[in-house]
Amino acid sequence: MNRRPQPGGSFSREFLAEAETLLEEAGSCLDALDGEGDDPNPAKVNALFRTVHSLKGVAGMVGLAGIAEASHDVETLLDDVRMGRVAPAPATFAAIRVGVEALVTLVGRVAAGEESPALGESLRVRFDAALREASPDPLPGLPVLPPDLDASFSDYERHRVGEAARRGKGLVLVDLDLDFDSFDTGLRSAMAEASAAGELIGTFPGTASDPSRMAFRLLVAVPRDVDTAALGRRCAALRVCILRSVAPPDPPIPVPSPAVEPAAEAAPQVARGLVRVPLEKVAALVDLAGDLALTRGALGRALRRALAGAPDRSARYEAQRAFAQLDRLVSALGPTALSLRLVPVETLTARLGRAFSRTATALGKEADFVVQGVETEIDKVLADELADPLLHIVRNALDHGVEPPEARLAAGKPRRGRVVMTVAPRGREVVLAFSDDGRGIDRDAILKKARETGLLSPNAPDPRDPFSLLFRPGFSTAEAVTEFSGRGVGLDVVAENLARLGGRVRVRSTPGAGTTFEVVVPMTLVLLESLVVRVGDLRFALPGENVLRTLEAEPDDAEIVDGTACLREGGRAVPLARLDALFGLAPRAGRTGPESIVVAEDGERTAAFVVDSVEGVWDLLVKPLADSVPRLKEISGVAEVPGGEVALALDAGALLARVHASALAGRAAA
Amino acid sequence: MTNPVRTRRHVLVVDDSGPARMLIRQALDGWARRNGQRLDVVEAENGFEALRELPRAPFELVLTDVNMPTLSGLELIRMIRARPEQRGLPVVAISTERDAEDAQRARKAGADGYLGKPFEAEAFDRLLDELLLSPRTPEAS
Numbered sequence: 001m002n003r004r005p006q007p008g009g010s011f012s013r014e015f016l017a018e019a020e021t022l023l024e025e026a027g028s029c030l031d032a033l034d035g036e037g038d039d040p041n042p043a044k045v046n047a048l049f050r051t052v053h054s055l056k057g058v059a060g061m062v063g064l065a066g067i068a069e070a071s072h073d074v075e076t077l078l079d080d081v082r083m084g085r086v087a088p089a090p091a092t093f094a095a096i097r098v099g100v101e102a103l104v105t106l107v108g109r110v111a112a113g114e115e116s117p118a119l120g121e122s123l124r125v126r127f128d129a130a131l132r133e134a135s136p137d138p139l140p141g142l143p144v145l146p147p148d149l150d151a152s153f154s155d156y157e158r159h160r161v162g163e164a165a166r167r168g169k170g171l172v173l174v175d176l177d178l179d180f181d182s183f184d185t186g187l188r189s190a191m192a193e194a195s196a197a198g199e200l201i202g203t204f205p206g207t208a209s210d211p212s213r214m215a216f217r218l219l220v221a222v223p224r225d226v227d228t229a230a231l232g233r234r235c236a237a238l239r240v241c242i243l244r245s246v247a248p249p250d251p252p253i254p255v256p257s258p259a260v261e262p263a264a265e266a267a268p269q270v271a272r273g274l275v276r277v278p279l280e281k282v283a284a285l286v287d288l289a290g291d292l293a294l295t296r297g298a299l300g301r302a303l304r305r306a307l308a309g310a311p312d313r314s315a316r317y318e319a320q321r322a323f324a325q326l327d328r329l330v331s332a333l334g335p336t337a338l339s340l341r342l343v344p345v346e347t348l349t350a351r352l353g354r355a356f357s358r359t360a361t362a363l364g365k366e367a368d369f370v371v372q373g374v375e376t377e378i379d380k381v382l383a384d385e386l387a388d389p390l391l392h393i394v395r396n397a398l399d400h401g402v403e404p405p406e407a408r409l410a411a412g413k414p415r416r417g418r419v420v421m422t423v424a425p426r427g428r429e430v431v432l433a434f435s436d437d438g439r440g441i442d443r444d445a446i447l448k449k450a451r452e453t454g455l456l457s458p459n460a461p462d463p464r465d466p467f468s469l470l471f472r473p474g475f476s477t478a479e480a481v482t483e484f485s486g487r488g489v490g491l492d493v494v495a496e497n498l499a500r501l502g503g504r505v506r507v508r509s510t511p512g513a514g515t516t517f518e519v520v521v522p523m524t525l526v527l528l529e530s531l532v533v534r535v536g537d538l539r540f541a542l543p544g545e546n547v548l549r550t551l552e553a554e555p556d557d558a559e560i561v562d563g564t565a566c567l568r569e570g571g572r573a574v575p576l577a578r579l580d581a582l583f584g585l586a587p588r589a590g591r592t593g594p595e596s597i598v599v600a601e602d603g604e605r606t607a608a609f610v611v612d613s614v615e616g617v618w619d620l621l622v623k624p625l626a627d628s629v630p631r632l633k634e635i636s637g638v639a640e641v642p643g644g645e646v647a648l649a650l651d652a653g654a655l656l657a658r659v660h661a662s663a664l665a666g667r668a669a670a
Numbered sequence: 671m672t673n674p675v676r677t678r679r680h681v682l683v684v685d686d687s688g689p690a691r692m693l694i695r696q697a698l699d700g701w702a703r704r705n706g707q708r709l710d711v712v713e714a715e716n717g718f719e720a721l722r723e724l725p726r727a728p729f730e731l732v733l734t735d736v737n738m739p740t741l742s743g744l745e746l747i748r749m750i751r752a753r754p755e756q757r758g759l760p761v762v763a764i765s766t767e768r769d770a771e772d773a774q775r776a777r778k779a780g781a782d783g784y785l786g787k788p789f790e791a792e793a794f795d796r797l798l799d800e801l802l803l804s805p806r807t808p809e810a811s
Contacts, residue, residue: 014688014689014692015689018687018688018689047739049737050737050738050739053737053766054686054687054690054737056766057687057690057735057765057766057787058687058689058690060766060787060788061689061690061693061787061788062689063788068766072766075766152748152778152779154744154775154778154779155775180725183721183722184718184719184721184722187718188718188740191740202745203741203745203749204745204748205748205749205751205752205753206752211754211755214721216749
C-alpha cells in the first residue's frame with residue numbers, strides 16, 4: 001500500500017502534523033541527553049529511537065522514500081548506541097544531531113510543496129566518517145537468570161542486562177499481581193516507580209493467582225545501595241526477587257524510619273491542589289468562552305445603537321436576544337467549570353491499594369484488594385478529604401475483618417482474604433462500599449459492650465441499627481491495640497470526617513461471612529452563591545436565592561403593626577427582626593444613623609433582618625456541621641469566606657419560620 | 671471451515687501513531703471488501719489499552735506496532751502468549767524494520783506474522799488470508 005502524498009490532501013496534512021510533532025520530540029530528547037555524559041539514561045535514548053523510528057514509519061507509509069531512508073540511517077545509529085555497538089560518546093550524539101537536523105530540513109521541504117525530497121549525500125556515509133573510533137568496551141558475561149525469563153529476552157533486554165552487570169548494578173524482579181479492573185493503574189504506577197529507582201529493562205508476564213487477575217514481572221537494574229524492600233512496597237509488589245546482589249559492601253548506618261506514613265502514600269499520583277483535566281472538558285470551556293466573547297460583542301453593538309439615538313425596535317430586539325444568549329451561556333459556565341473539579345476516583349483507589357498491601361504485610365494477613373468502578377468521577381477536593389477516613393476503613397477491614405490465613409482455613413474459607421471496594425454514582429451522590437469476607441461483626445457483642453461502657457443504658461431497648469454504635473465516641477471492640485487501627489482514633493472520627501463532607505457511613509455484617517462499610521458522599525461539594533453579612537464578631541452567609549434586596553433604613557422607617565416591628569416593603573408590612581437578637585448576641589453599642597437591612601424570602605414568607613453590615617456576595621462551599629456539634633435549626637453549616645474568615649450558613653427557611661412564629665406570638669399577645 | 675460471511679470478525683489494531691492506525695484500518699477494510707468479510711476493528715493506542723480491550727470481544731486477530739513507548743509491542747505479545755485464554759490468538763507484528771533479524775525477534779516473542787512498514791497490499795492480504803480464512807489446524811488433543 002504505497003501511496004503518493006497528494007499536495008494538500010489529508011495524507012500529506014496528517015503526515016506533516018505527525019512529522020513535526022515527532023521532530024520536536026526528537027529535539028527535546030537530544031537536548032535532554034546533552035548533559036548526560038557517557039552513561040546516558042537508556043529511557044531517553046529509547047525515546048529518541050522511537051520518535052525517529054515512528055517518523056520512518058509514517059514517511060514510508062505515505063511514500064516519502066527520501067525521508068524514510070534518512071530516518072532509517074539515524075535510527076540505525078541510535079540502535080547501535082542502544083545495543084552497545086557504538087559508544088554513547090559526545091561525538092556520537094553530535095552525529096545524531098546532524099541527522100535529526102537533516103530530517104527537519106527534509107520535512108520542511110515537504111511543507112513547502114516538494115513532492116519527495118531526498119538528501120544528496122547519505123547520512124550513513126557521514127556517520128561512518130564521524131564515528132570511526134567510537135566502539136565500546138567489551139561486555140562481561142551475563143548474570144544467571146531464570147530460564148523462562150532468559151528464553152523470552154529480546155536482544156535489547158539482553159544487552160541492557162549485560163550493561164547493568166558491567167556497571168556493577170543490581171538486578172531485581174518485581175512481581176505484581178493486579179486486579180484486572182485496575183491493572184493499568186497499578187502497572188503504570190509500578191513502572192514509574194521502577195524507572196525512578198533505576199532502569200526498567202523490560203516488562204514480562206507473570207503467573208496470575210486467578211484468571212480475573214493480571215500478573216506482571218518488571219526487570220529492573222538498580223544502583224547497589226537501593227532499598228529493594230522499599231521499592232517493592234512502592235510498587236505494591238507481591239514480592240521482589242533479587243537476581244544480582246544489591247547489598248552494599250558495608251552496611252550503611254540504619255536510619256530510623258519515620259513512624260508515620262511512608263513517602264509513597266504522602267505523595268499521591270496527582271499533587272494536592274492540582275487537577276488533571278481531560279481535553280474535552282477544557283474544549284467545552286474554551287467553546288463557552290468563545291461564545292461569551294461573541295455575545296458580548298453583539299450586546300455591545302446593540303447597546304451602542306440604543307444609546308446613540310432613539311432606540312429603534314431592532315436594536316432593542318437585538319439587545320434582548322444577546323442578553324438571553326448571555327444568560328444561557330453564563331448558566332452553562334457554572335456546571336462546566338464545576339466539572340473540571342471532577343477527577344476519576346482512581347487516584348484515590350490507587351493510594352488505598354498501596355496502603356492495603358502494606359497493612360496486610362504488617363499484620364501478617366493474606367488478602368487481595370479488588371476495586372470496581374475506578375472511572376467514577378468525584379470532586380477533587382472530596383477525593384483528597386476522603387483519603388483519611390477511607391484509609392481507616394480499609395485498615396479496619398484488614399485488622400478486624402479478614403482473619404489470619406490459618407483461621408480462615410480452619411473456618412473453611414480460602415486462605416487469601418478479599419476486600420472488594422465498589423465505587424458507583426447514585427444520583428448526585430457517590431457510594432463507596434468496602435466488603436470484606438472476614439469474620440463479620442457480632443451484634444450481640446456490640447450491644448453488650450455498649451451497655452458496659454454506658455453508651456446504652458442497661459434497660460434501653462436494642463437500637464434498630466446496633467452497628468451505628470460503632471461510630472459513637474468511646475466505642476472500640478479491639479482487644480489489642482495494633483499499629484494500624486485502634487490507636488484511639490476510632491470510627492467515630494471517620495463518621496465525623498465524613499459528616500463534615502456531607503457524607504454518611506453505614507455498616508452491614510453477617511457473622512462469619514463478612515462486613516460491608518458503605519460510605520455515601522455528595523459527588524461534588526456544591527458552591528452556593530451567598531450574601532455575607534456581619535453581626536458583631538460573627539459572619540453569616542445567606543443563600544443568594546433567598547435574598548430579595550438589601551437596603552439602608554433609618555430607625556424611624558420601622559413601624560409597629562399589631563405589636564410587631566415591621567418594615568414597609570412593596571406595599572405590605574414584613575416582620576423586621578434583629579439578627580443579633582435572634583441568636584442571643586449582644587447588640588452593638590452606640591449605634592446611630594441608618595441601619596443595614598437584608599430582606600429575605602423563601603417563596604412563602606418574607607422578612608427583613610437588621611445586620612451590622614453587608615460584606616459582599618461570594619460563591620461559598622458550604623459544609624454541613626459535624627453531628628457532634630450542638631445544632632441550631634437556623635444554621636445549616638459553615639463556609640469559608642475569601643480571606644480565611646468563617647461564616648455560619650443560614651437556613652433561610654428555618655430563619656423565616658422563626659421570625660414569623662414570633663411575630664404571630666407578638667400579635668396574639670397584643 | 672471459513673466463517674459465515676455475515677459474522678463480524680473482531681480485529682484489534684495497536685499503534686501509537688494515529689495515521690498508522692488509519693492506514694492499517696484502510697488496508698483491513700480493503701481486504702474485507704475483496705473477501706466479502708465483515709470486520710469489527712478496534713483501535714488501541716498503547717499496550718495497556720490493548721490488554722484492557724482483549725477480553726472485551728472475541729478477537730480473532732491482533733495487529734500491533736513493535737515500537738511503542740512504555741509497553742512495547744514485543745512486551746504486549748509476550749503478555750498475550752502468557753494468558754491461557756489468548757494463547758492461540760494470531761498476532762501480527764508491524765514494524766518499519768524489514769530485515770530478517772527483526773522478523774525473527776517478533777517471531778521469537780510469539781508473533782504469527784510479521785509486516786514491515788510500508789507494507790504491500792498483496793503481502794498484507796496474503797497474511798490475512800492465511801490467518802483469517804484458512805482452516806485453523808485444530809490443537810493437538
